[in-house]
Amino acid sequence: MSTLEIDRVRKAYGQLEVLKEVSISIGTGDFLVLLGPSGCGKSTLLNMIAGLETITGGEIRIAGKTVNHLSPKDRDIAMVFQSYALYPTMTVRQNIEFGMKIRRIARADRDKAVKTASDLLQITHLLNRKPSQLSGGQRQRVAMGRAIVREPKLFLFDEPLSNLDAKLRVDMRTEIKRLHARLGTTIVYVTHDQIEAMTLATRVAVMKDGVVQQLGDPQAVYDRPANVYVARFVGSPAMNIVPAVLEVEGTTATAVVDVARRPAARIGGISLSVEGLRRYAGEKVLVGIRPENFSIASAATGPSLTVDFDVVEPTGPDTLAVFQLGGVEVTARLPPRQAHARREAALAVDTTKIVLFDSETETRID
Amino acid sequence: MSASTHMSSRLAGWLPRLVVAPSLLIVIVTVYLFILWTGVISVTSSKFVPTYDFVGLDQYVRLWATPRWHTAVANLFIFSVLFLALSTGLGLLLAILLDQNIRVEGALRAIYLYPMALSFIVTGTAWKWIMNPGLGIQKVVTDLGWTTFRFDWITDPQMAIYTVVVAGVWQSSGFAMAIFLAGLRGIDNSVIKAAQIEGASLPLIYRQIIIPMLRPAMLSVIVLLSYIAIKSFDLVLALTNGGPGTATELPSTFMFSATFRRNQMGVGAASAMMMLMTVAAIIIPYLYSELREQKNG
């Protein structure tokens, strides 16, 4: 049985439709990340799961029970907010206890729950402080402690790391992942940060304009993005999307790409379904190449394309080289010290990782 | 925000509305219904008590045919213009001077603002004494040797309205200063630094950059001071009691004496409606723009 089922859920404010028939279901122990830019409806969806927004259409079920008309406290959920929403006048202990007090849980049980949670999160020494006396990371832990003591079926996280600085964000990310592994909880997590999605999720739903663009495990979303939007949103630097014309030779395809001031480049050996080959032979397509799928050509790599690097950006572990391909700007991720600005270079492409998209609908061609 | 909207409609939508309802009812009755009531009285022949016989706009005609009302309107005009100009100017000047890293800023600010904590009756009483020609400021200066010095405005029908201006500015310019100072503190320092790097002099920076940026504060000051000016009542009553004669009559004092002293309730109501319309003409657009900008911001 799935822990959370989102079944053709819709949300509209008057005429404005912010969620259009969203369906997602996850099982116990899953870590679902709702990923998308602001305004894509991901937070609205989370609030609807929490019971903080009404549901215009469709159904949400938690552990098999329809919760559409239940108030938040009856949904067996806990939530961690972006601003943490710690009660400013209460101490850390009172913050964690507040929900239990309302549910009239006995003092001894409360103390036990607080102790367990605070030990787990290493905030025991902070229990008598006020939120204003805590650092960002400590507040974050308190907010999680408040959620943990509920022992809910479902944890909801609303951009919980976006108020932290970069270093702390990485630490807390690891912390959340560890917590998930230890407690085996089911989590729905909203973020606009694709790295958080990649690192944390067991399932990612990439959203745009109230529609789920792709739902799947993070690696699948990264390797086989459903459309150009997902391809560009997941991964940094983004996947390169290069216009090309497809030529079919037998069972493989070759993408013919314009190169400025040079003869057209041919990227061959792209495998495609029979249907795909038949339909797109001689057609315009969009070729998706991840930056790391370029390499400096050598005898071992086979055919190469010759380009001129415009800009070269060393990042430490790699160097990003920017050049023009098919009339668009393209980035390659190369080993350090191998690329030089305003130089000619021969690049090889790992054609097994190439993804093709329809130039009109921008959806993936299989 | 939208979340709470939808929560309330679903969970216990009736509860917040039920709780806010009594306040709303009180305000609808005591503000809007009462305004309507005053409006109704202003088109009746009410004298000592309200009588509900419709006489059209007779009371308004009578009002505008009353010389005393003309005096009141003219005085309000003089008083408002001077009161606004002086309070705003002085407030802005003090705010700018205080904004120069002044060491005892807190104390000075407290001194400029304390009159706001006083009742206009107290202010009027104090200034009536200060401007007493026989024993007040005039006496002090003549005793110092300027024997021809005269400061007897309070007994001079031509000049008495200016005493109200003096006392009013004393009481309210600190308020203008407080709002301007808050506005100045809200200005991003880097703007000033950028202008300094470009070589602009301090007075130029204030004229060209800072004062234009204070426009929202300016609007607030002008609107709120206009409101204070139009409803000024206690100050005049305590300072000059509308006199000498009717020299310092204002619409507020006119309304009060017509209604409660001269048994002309209809005329009183008509004058109150005139005051209300003036205030509404200033305040409603102001509130509208403030609320709309809040929504955008």
Next chain:
Amino acid sequence: MAEALSRSGKARLGRMVVYGCLIVVALVYLMPLWVMVVTSLKPLDEIYSGSFIGLPKVLTFDAWRAAWSEACIGTECTGLKPYFVNSLLMVIPAVVLSTGIGAINGYILTKWKFPGANFVFGLLLFGCFLPYQAILIPMARTLGLLGLAGSIPGLVAVHASYGICFTTLFFRNYFVSLPDELTKAAMVDGAGFFRIFWSVILPTSIPIIVVSCIWQFTQIWNDFLFGVSFTSGSNSPITVALNNIVNVTTGRKQYNVDMAAAMIAAIPTLVVYIVAGRYFVRGLTAGAVKG
């Protein structure tokens, strides 16, 4: 080098001018208070002999005693004492009522917004800027009908009613800046409408409660129009009594008593201002929504 020197010289001169201006204005602003205090401490003969601004030659508190317990208001020579008590009896319940109601209104208008909530706020907001002359006659009639005419409870009702407009504005603008996530978190924790208000929102609002109380206290204590319109004789608040003392024209004018009486009427609000000036300024600038 020379230029730098002359520049710093100029700068120093500039600062002296700035300080000079500020101090002169401050002295002018303090002058009325000074005059009130010294006049109230002088015997009447000294005042009539032409001492206005100087310190009293003979220090006496007779004028204060007279103003407090002997001066005649109308035909009653009780001093300001009973009127001071009237004002206290009026101001305390009115402040408590209007602040309490304003707090819950502000909470509803920000955290439990319902369709039309902004319109309701607009309706209340205009009440802050109402010229009270426009409601004077109906209010007088209504108080009469309710049997509250000329009474202190009547005055409390009037001040509390119009005070709601201001207090709602204060609390609404304060609560708007509290994150909505706070209420959401409390909802997820299982708290209801009143529980959230009482346990989560109200404890965070001590500063604005102080602002609201101070503003209401100052406004109501200093009010004259409602006092003079809706009360008479022994039920008057202190401002009305003060105005009566000052406007008595029989006999030799007792300026020292006038000034002592004015000081007595001013002291409560002055004390509040001195003790909690910061909060007073916040109330003052709240009318300018953006400041």
